[in-house]
Amino acid sequence: MAKRVVLVALLSLLIASFAFANGSAETQKPIKIAVVGPLTGDFAEYGTGFKNAVVLHAKQINEAGGVLGGRQIEIVSFDDKNSGEEAASIAERIAGNKDIVGVIGHFASGVSMAAAPTYEEVGIAEISPSASHPDYSSMGEYIFRNNSLINVEANENLNMAADLFHAKRVAVLAVKTDWGVKTADILINDLAAKRDDLEIVGYEEILDGLTDFSSTITKLRSYKPDTIIVCAMYNILGPFANQYKDVDPNINLIGFSNAYSEQLIKLAQEDGNGIVLPAVFFHESPEAKVRNFVDAYMADYDGKIPSSLTAQAYDSLGMFAQAIEEAGTADRTAIKDQLYKIKYDGVAGQSYFDANGDAFKTFYWLRIVDGKFTMIDKTSK
Amino acid sequence: MILQQIFDGLTLGIVYALIAVGYSLVFGVLRLVNFAHGATYAFGAHIAMVVIVSANFGLFWGFIASVIVTGLMTMLMDRIALRPLRIKKSKGISALITTIGCSYIIQNTLMIVFGSRSKWFPKIFDYGNFNVGGILVKSTQVGIIAVSVALLLALTYVVHKTKIGLAMRAVQQNSKAASLMGIDVNKVVSFTFFLGGASAAVAGTLISGYYQIVNPQMGFVAGLKAFSAAVLGGIGILHGAVFGGLVVGLAESLAAYYIGGGYRDAVAFIILIAVLIFRPNGLFGKKVIEKV
Numbered sequence: 001m002a003k004r005v006v007l008v009a010l011l012s013l014l015i016a017s018f019a020f021a022n023g024s025a026e027t028q029k030p031i032k033i034a035v036v037g038p039l040t041g042d043f044a045e046y047g048t049g050f051k052n053a054v055v056l057h058a059k060q061i062n063e064a065g066g067v068l069g070g071r072q073i074e075i076v077s078f079d080d081k082n083s084g085e086e087a088a089s090i091a092e093r094i095a096g097n098k099d100i101v102g103v104i105g106h107f108a109s110g111v112s113m114a115a116a117p118t119y120e121e122v123g124i125a126e127i128s129p130s131a132s133h134p135d136y137s138s139m140g141e142y143i144f145r146n147n148s149l150i151n152v153e154a155n156e157n158l159n160m161a162a163d164l165f166h167a168k169r170v171a172v173l174a175v176k177t178d179w180g181v182k183t184a185d186i187l188i189n190d191l192a193a194k195r196d197d198l199e200i201v202g203y204e205e206i207l208d209g210l211t212d213f214s215s216t217i218t219k220l221r222s223y224k225p226d227t228i229i230v231c232a233m234y235n236i237l238g239p240f241a242n243q244y245k246d247v248d249p250n251i252n253l254i255g256f257s258n259a260y261s262e263q264l265i266k267l268a269q270e271d272g273n274g275i276v277l278p279a280v281f282f283h284e285s286p287e288a289k290v291r292n293f294v295d296a297y298m299a300d301y302d303g304k305i306p307s308s309l310t311a312q313a314y315d316s317l318g319m320f321a322q323a324i325e326e327a328g329t330a331d332r333t334a335i336k337d338q339l340y341k342i343k344y345d346g347v348a349g350q351s352y353f354d355a356n357g358d359a360f361k362t363f364y365w366l367r368i369v370d371g372k373f374t375m376i377d378k379t380s381k
Numbered sequence: 382m383i384l385q386q387i388f389d390g391l392t393l394g395i396v397y398a399l400i401a402v403g404y405s406l407v408f409g410v411l412r413l414v415n416f417a418h419g420a421t422y423a424f425g426a427h428i429a430m431v432v433i434v435s436a437n438f439g440l441f442w443g444f445i446a447s448v449i450v451t452g453l454m455t456m457l458m459d460r461i462a463l464r465p466l467r468i469k470k471s472k473g474i475s476a477l478i479t480t481i482g483c484s485y486i487i488q489n490t491l492m493i494v495f496g497s498r499s500k501w502f503p504k505i506f507d508y509g510n511f512n513v514g515g516i517l518v519k520s521t522q523v524g525i526i527a528v529s530v531a532l533l534l535a536l537t538y539v540v541h542k543t544k545i546g547l548a549m550r551a552v553q554q555n556s557k558a559a560s561l562m563g564i565d566v567n568k569v570v571s572f573t574f575f576l577g578g579a580s581a582a583v584a585g586t587l588i589s590g591y592y593q594i595v596n597p598q599m600g601f602v603a604g605l606k607a608f609s610a611a612v613l614g615g616i617g618i619l620h621g622a623v624f625g626g627l628v629v630g631l632a633e634s635l636a637a638y639y640i641g642g643g644y645r646d647a648v649a650f651i652i653l654i655a656v657l658i659f660r661p662n663g664l665f666g667k668k669v670i671e672k673v
Contacts, residue, residue, distance in 0.1 A: 176642075204641070204642055205641060206643070207642065207643060213592075215386060215389060215390075215638050216642045218385050218389065219638055235499050238499070242593045243592065247517060263498060267594065
């Protein structure tokens with residue numbers, strides 16, 4: 001009899017432990033999130049930045065106890081070589097893997113848009129930290145971008161012109177690429193046309209990679225601007241500042257966030273002082289969360305300084321984690337629904353998604369002072 | 382405003398002239414278009430950058446070092462890659478392709494050593510700006526024009542008044558006959574390459590100091606434009622190259638002003654094509670009679 005009792009007790013214990021083990025296996029299984037970007041080729045720096053940031057953030061979340069009461073986040077990375085074909089086939093592989101609940105990536109807009117239909121069809125949320133093409137996010141309800149739209153940033157530039165420089169006569173210089181021309185178009189025809197505090201007095205285009213600005217400068221000066229907004233990256237803004245300030249040292253120059261690079265200061269030297277630009281991420285920000293991120297990133301990746309796109313990839317994983325936590329489940333659809341509701345406070349500022357899946361961000365205003373980027377206190381203009 | 386554009390265009394043009402002269406010198410002696418000339422120009426700019434910015438030796442030594450190192454580099458290029466072709470009497474097209482190859486080797490070496498990013502270069506001859514009859518004249522421009530004109534005069538003097546210049550002209554007319562007359566043709570060719578490289582180095586340094594920027598790809602478009610300037614004036618003729626350079630610089634500057642900065646590069650080549658239709662040998666070129 002006693003034997004039997006012991007046997008039953010043992011058996012029930014065994015069954016219970018099985019049941020328990022089974023239950024814990026379900027709840028303790030890691031949650032997989034994919035990160036996709038170009039890890040080889042010309043754009044490898046960006047894709048590697050995505051992967052590094054996401055892996056770092058997953059490690060931090062896991063060390064702090066994971067999500068949903070102790071589940072770990074596991075990162076699966078793919079190399080799309082920044083090619084549409086490659087991206088589409090990777091999207092199929094991700095869609096077919098039921099364990100993956102979210103995708104961070106695709107770097108270029110065109111590549112993201114090649115992969116997006118697959119994600120939309122099977123219902124898995126994709127957050128691109130970089131795609132800026134206006135049509136990308138409207139490709140479906142599962143398609144998100146954690147990058148600011150051109151028009152939001154361009155509006156920020158006009159605000160800077162008005163608030164910081166009290167600009168009245170603004171000229172625009174754009175690099176002759178899809179991005180530059182589109183940005184200038186939105187800036188001039190959509191945004192500035194609606195304002196009455198300042199006027200766009202002139203518009204000039206310039207070829208990418210050009211170093212002679214003398215004719216363009218003479219033309220720009222004939223419009224008598226007090227402020228020039230330069231829709232180009234640091235490789236143009238730097239030498240342009242050198243050559244323009246040579247003839248008119250009092251000009252106010254405003255750049256875009258993709259000119260935000262240490263290279264800008266190296267190229268413009270003392271003529272860079274006074275240039276202002278908006279940015280969602282500032283690596284020298286005194287804020288504790290940014291400091292922690294930059295320090296941890298530099299410690300893990302041989303002293304590399306994270307760029308704003310890297311910071312946005314880092315935040316993208318945070319958004320997934322927060323959405324999973326708040327939804328209380330790692331279900332693909334539930335995560336998507338929750339993403340529309342969250343307000344995420346990340347290293348690249350506060351963001352939330354609108355009905356399109358576009359992120360809205362708050363911008364820092366940066367000014368180069370004595371050869372260093374410094375933050376402008378917006379309240380004290 | 383138009384005067385301003387003309388002045389800016391002439392400054393640009395005189396530098397194109399300096400590069401174009403390098404094409405003409407080599408073409409004159411060897412009947413070879415040296416497509417590595419644009420990369421040589423970028424090479425010269427980088428050498429000057431190392432001496433002036435990194436080693437902090439100042440502009441004068443930057444020029445000297447750039448001229449010597451770049452001149453020697455082009456001589457070496459001729460010695461290693463081109464002379465064997467001449468000895469084997471290979472077709473002209475092989476030498477042409479070889480210079481294109483050398484151009485990429487030089488450019489990629491610059492990228493490996495210095496990185497492909499643009500780098501800052503200090504402004505040269507900087508004594509401020511002054512206003513002459515409504516035209517804003519920068520001291521940098523004055524310096525560039527002065528150095529270029531002096532160098533062009535010096536080159537003309539070397540070619541027309543010195544013994545080595547006489548030898549160069551002799552090789553140009555008939556290298557076999559020149560060699561029979563006791564001229565060391567290889568030495569003359571080496572010297573010609575040195576002059577070409579040196580003038581490219583000076584042009585590269587001047588332009589870098591004007592635009593305050595240096596990068597390994599800077600020679601590509603500048604080289605093409607200078608080549609079209611040389612052809613425009615009649616390749617092989619020094620004053621033709623100078624004139625062609627001025628026309629190209631001026632056309633570019635005016636085009637950027639009146640048509641828009643996005644189209645400036647096309648204008649130089651449109652002019653080139655137009656001139657070649659009416660004067661196939663260039664503005665100053667003489668008809669070459671093929672002797673059998």
